[in-house]
Amino acid sequence: MSNVVEFRNFNLGFKDDEGKAYNLLNDVSFEIKEGVALGVVGESGCGKSMLSLSILRLLPEAAVVQSGDILYKGDSILDKSISQLEEIRGKHISMIFQEPMTALNPVYTIGFQIGEALKTHYPKLDKKKIKEAVIDQLNKVGIPNPEARFDQYPHQFSGGMRQRAMIAMAMICNPQLLIADEPTTALDVTIQAQVLELMKKIKLAGSLLLVTHNLGVVAELCNEVIVMYAGCIVEKGDIKKVFKNPMHPYTKGLIAAVPGVEVSEGDLYTIPGTVPTIDKFENGCRFAPRCEYMSENCKGYIPTMKKVSENHYVQCFLYDGKGDN
Amino acid sequence: MNEPLLTVENLTKHFEVGRFGKKKYVRAVEGVSFKLYKSETLGVVGESGSGKSTLARLILGLIPITAGKVIYNDLDITGVSGKKEKEIRKDLQMVFQDPYASLNPRIKVGDAIAEPIIYNDIEKNRKKVKEKVNSLLELVGLQNKMYDRYPHEFSGGQRQRIGIARALSLNPKVLICDEAVSALDVSVQAQVLNLFNRLKRELDLTYIFIGHDLSVVKYISNRIMVMYLGETMELAKTDAIFTKTKHPYTKALISAIPMIDPDTNQKRIVLEGDIPNPINPPSGCRFSTRCYMAQDKCRKVHPDLLEIEEGHFVRCHYPLNGGEGNE
Amino acid sequence: MSRYLGMRILKGFITFLISVTLTFFIIRFMPSNPVDLLLDPKMGPEVQMAMMEKYGLDKSIGEQYYIFITNLFKGDMGTSFKTGQPVLEVLMEKLPWTLLLLFVVVIFTLIIGVPIGTYAARKRGKTADKMINFIVMIGISVFVPFLAFAFLFLFSYIWKILPTGGAYTPPPKKGFDFIIDVIRHAVLPALTLFTANVASTVMYTRNSMVDVLGEDYIRTAYSKGVKENKVIIIHALKNAMIPTITVTGLTIGAMVGGAVMTETIFSWPGVGRLIYDSVSALDYPVLQGAFIVLALSVIVMNIITDVMVAWLDPRIKLGG
Numbered sequence: 001m002s003n004v005v006e007f008r009n010f011n012l013g014f015k016d017d018e019g020k021a022y023n024l025l026n027d028v029s030f031e032i033k034e035g036v037a038l039g040v041v042g043e044s045g046c047g048k049s050m051l052s053l054s055i056l057r058l059l060p061e062a063a064v065v066q067s068g069d070i071l072y073k074g075d076s077i078l079d080k081s082i083s084q085l086e087e088i089r090g091k092h093i094s095m096i097f098q099e100p101m102t103a104l105n106p107v108y109t110i111g112f113q114i115g116e117a118l119k120t121h122y123p124k125l126d127k128k129k130i131k132e133a134v135i136d137q138l139n140k141v142g143i144p145n146p147e148a149r150f151d152q153y154p155h156q157f158s159g160g161m162r163q164r165a166m167i168a169m170a171m172i173c174n175p176q177l178l179i180a181d182e183p184t185t186a187l188d189v190t191i192q193a194q195v196l197e198l199m200k201k202i203k204l205a206g207s208l209l210l211v212t213h214n215l216g217v218v219a220e221l222c223n224e225v226i227v228m229y230a231g232c233i234v235e236k237g238d239i240k241k242v243f244k245n246p247m248h249p250y251t252k253g254l255i256a257a258v259p260g261v262e263v264s265e266g267d268l269y270t271i272p273g274t275v276p277t278i279d280k281f282e283n284g285c286r287f288a289p290r291c292e293y294m295s296e297n298c299k300g301y302i303p304t305m306k307k308v309s310e311n312h313y314v315q316c317f318l319y320d321g322k323g324d325n
Numbered sequence: 326m327n328e329p330l331l332t333v334e335n336l337t338k339h340f341e342v343g344r345f346g347k348k349k350y351v352r353a354v355e356g357v358s359f360k361l362y363k364s365e366t367l368g369v370v371g372e373s374g375s376g377k378s379t380l381a382r383l384i385l386g387l388i389p390i391t392a393g394k395v396i397y398n399d400l401d402i403t404g405v406s407g408k409k410e411k412e413i414r415k416d417l418q419m420v421f422q423d424p425y426a427s428l429n430p431r432i433k434v435g436d437a438i439a440e441p442i443i444y445n446d447i448e449k450n451r452k453k454v455k456e457k458v459n460s461l462l463e464l465v466g467l468q469n470k471m472y473d474r475y476p477h478e479f480s481g482g483q484r485q486r487i488g489i490a491r492a493l494s495l496n497p498k499v500l501i502c503d504e505a506v507s508a509l510d511v512s513v514q515a516q517v518l519n520l521f522n523r524l525k526r527e528l529d530l531t532y533i534f535i536g537h538d539l540s541v542v543k544y545i546s547n548r549i550m551v552m553y554l555g556e557t558m559e560l561a562k563t564d565a566i567f568t569k570t571k572h573p574y575t576k577a578l579i580s581a582i583p584m585i586d587p588d589t590n591q592k593r594i595v596l597e598g599d600i601p602n603p604i605n606p607p608s609g610c611r612f613s614t615r616c617y618m619a620q621d622k623c624r625k626v627h628p629d630l631l632e633i634e635e636g637h638f639v640r641c642h643y644p645l646n647g648g649e650g651n652e
Numbered sequence: 653m654s655r656y657l658g659m660r661i662l663k664g665f666i667t668f669l670i671s672v673t674l675t676f677f678i679i680r681f682m683p684s685n686p687v688d689l690l691l692d693p694k695m696g697p698e699v700q701m702a703m704m705e706k707y708g709l710d711k712s713i714g715e716q717y718y719i720f721i722t723n724l725f726k727g728d729m730g731t732s733f734k735t736g737q738p739v740l741e742v743l744m745e746k747l748p749w750t751l752l753l754l755f756v757v758v759i760f761t762l763i764i765g766v767p768i769g770t771y772a773a774r775k776r777g778k779t780a781d782k783m784i785n786f787i788v789m790i791g792i793s794v795f796v797p798f799l800a801f802a803f804l805f806l807f808s809y810i811w812k813i814l815p816t817g818g819a820y821t822p823p824p825k826k827g828f829d830f831i832i833d834v835i836r837h838a839v840l841p842a843l844t845l846f847t848a849n850v851a852s853t854v855m856y857t858r859n860s861m862v863d864v865l866g867e868d869y870i871r872t873a874y875s876k877g878v879k880e881n882k883v884i885i886i887h888a889l890k891n892a893m894i895p896t897i898t899v900t901g902l903t904i905g906a907m908v909g910g911a912v913m914t915e916t917i918f919s920w921p922g923v924g925r926l927i928y929d930s931v932s933a934l935d936y937p938v939l940q941g942a943f944i945v946l947a948l949s950v951i952v953m954n955i956i957t958d959v960m961v962a963w964l965d966p967r968i969k970l971g972g
Contacts, residue, residue, distance in 0.1 A: 043510035043511060043512060043513075044481075044510050056874075056875055058871055058874055058875055082880075083879075085877075086877040086878075086879060087877065088877070089874065089875055089876060089877035090875060090876035090877035090878075091877060094875065094876075095872075095875045097868060097871070097872065099868060102867060102868040102869065103868045103869055103871075103872045104869055104872065105869040105872075105873070105887055105891070106869075106891070106965070106966070106967060107890050107891055107964060107965060107966060108887075108890075116873075116876060116878065117876045117877075120876055120877050120878050120879075121877060153966040153967070155966070155967050158599040158600075159373075160599060161599065166872075169876070188372035188373050188537070188600065189372060189537060189538075189539070189578060189581045189582070190372060190577055190578065190581050190595075190596045190600075191372075191599070191600075192581065192583075193577075193580070193581035193593060193594075193595050193596070194595055194596070196583065197593065197595050213510065213511060214583060215511070215585045216582065216583030216584050216585050217583045219583065219584060219585045219586065220583045220584065243585060243586070244586075253512065254511060254512060255585065257511050257512045257514070257515035258511055258515075258540070258585060259515075259518070259540045259541050259543065259544035259545075260540065260585070267519045267522065268515040268518055268519055268544070269515065270512060270515045270516045270519060271512045274480050274482060274483070274513065275480075275510070
């Protein structure tokens, strides 16, 4: 299986108002393989959203790439010109966002906006063909009465419908990779279930990068997972392995902190302390201050990613020297 | 059997919208009745339009009631005002959802917690007030020296703790938590949930815990009430809700929860369509338009809330697990 | 949409009635009211009575008001104290000149102001934006008469390339020559008004654009591979124009009478100049008429901009 997208030692920072740069994403390396659904989980401030935005270079102005590279099918995305990037966006790699209401332009019809995704990459198509393709796509995502919906505006759709429309818009050019940034977080539970089922159907077509803080959603949709904390990947690999046999103290703590649907007694396990802000990151392992296994080693430098078993990697001094890269 | 601390009878709220003779009503809460027993945590679960937040505000008297009664400690407190209201307010307090919006950014957090104490004349002595605030801060796991800080200096989880400290400043008996952990990260949520449990034990509190995340509500509640479009659909002990589910909506809600264990190959119940508009709720059973088991009767006749087994209430003509419905 | 329009017109009509009523009463309760002016103490009592009867000043204030309103809707706004002409006629002579000036100013303000504002928004925080902001500050703070005099001094007095005043050099020429003559005369007053207005248009457009460019749907558009120019012109502009149109509309409405200083300095025969002249001459009927026209124009512009915004924003158009 070849890689659709690959991150190589990617470092991303942020400039504050005075121009001082703070590092967020630290030495991030991973691959999104063809046909694989990869989940990125982590809490606020872990940098997962920034990670997803870097692929299509949609980062905010204050963000600055400090080193490393992102490859699409072997070619560097960071080196590409804007027009080369525009070729990829929406056609080979698409993205859907968290808040479907604000992610759609309120003054244009849904039909126009979805059609635009197609027309931008296939300018020779005539209006009629585009409309047909859009209606077909609306059908595929389960929006009833698509001919009428074509001429309607975002505010006339409910939250779940809008998210489906966004999915239609992202998929209309059959991209190789769909990036979904918290796609169901803003939706009601039963609507979330609808959208999740839809995404299961769709992901069979290509690769998926799903960013979320909800471990259950990732478990349902993804084959592989990356766990992030304060800008670092702390654990990654096959999802069954990572969730059933978590190695990193943070991963363990995260899984234990989720109230399960099984009846549980007693207090939930909690990780003491809170996530540090970007200006307060440690020089060594960023999780060390909250880790019950912290030792002197952890303060000096960030550990390297070690292989624990086939497709299961951990970045923690506990496993240093126990495996090979 | 405990005596109920709080009884809610047929609570109804219709919001008026529209103008110029074309009046429409948002039927936010419709005929909700339940009893809250001392020292229990009653979870209230529902999605958008379920009316759960409105229900909380009705109970606390923050918005006027359209119909129904609220009885606290055998006293009818519906529409109570003035001095009596002030007395009651001390006993029933609320913790809000948004830790960023519910604290005034210009007031020191210590002063924010002190405000209700001073306003209600619980303590007039400045020094004693400060002592009380400090002890509250410690109670919720924050430090004394944080008295003089401003909200923006705290994280979401810490602000939520401040909100809790403020709610506890009047020594309430009942705490209504309206989506109090929904805006928090998973690990912070766990900390705050543990805090809620500890406070309940230490201060002998009674909770109404409102949320949309069933796993969270399940973890903290003794009994759960499931609401849909302003009505109670099912009310039972937590265990029974999950193992002896009677209402199809509850079942759909449970099956909608994404499971962490990647091995569970669940067959999920996916409801069709969107949640209807509370201005125009469906006739008959309000859930009939999306119910996967709906029959003719469901669309025509509105089911009552019946106690099918002891302590287990359902509003359904054809409840699951072979319970007796309305015939 | 037609319902919306109907409601707006109704509200506009009520606003018009209220402002006209206020105008009526305010003028009559001001010191140095018309009565005292007309009545020369040297006139004999019969003459005084006759004068008062002629102008309806012998009746009660309520009756005067009733007559005023009913006449207004017949198109009769009284006669000028100064010239004896019917006020409506006077206004009709002057209004077209003001409208001409306005039209020119608005077109240029939009053609030049909106692109500059958009450009500043795209370069926000950078040098270009800061420079434009600086110039805008000057434009907004400049004292209009000063600017008018400065232009007059430079262009008419020193360089002598443009005329000093009026709308045309009498006697009025015919056909195409006339048009050229008017254009030459219009340049300076239009330039003055333009300078004062373009600054605020640039500012509004820039700020509105900056807000819009920070919205999620702009990021979505980029993520589809839409080119930057199209994102700005198609996605951003339509949204950003909504507040800009509202403000521009209000400004235009106010300009009908608000160009008083400019029109006076350039002796431009419009409504603004009329207001100035009638204040000096204490010509109350004309002054009153001018205020009514001003109120009407603000209300009409308000309705037009509301309708335009409603047409642009489907949430209003369809009442979502």
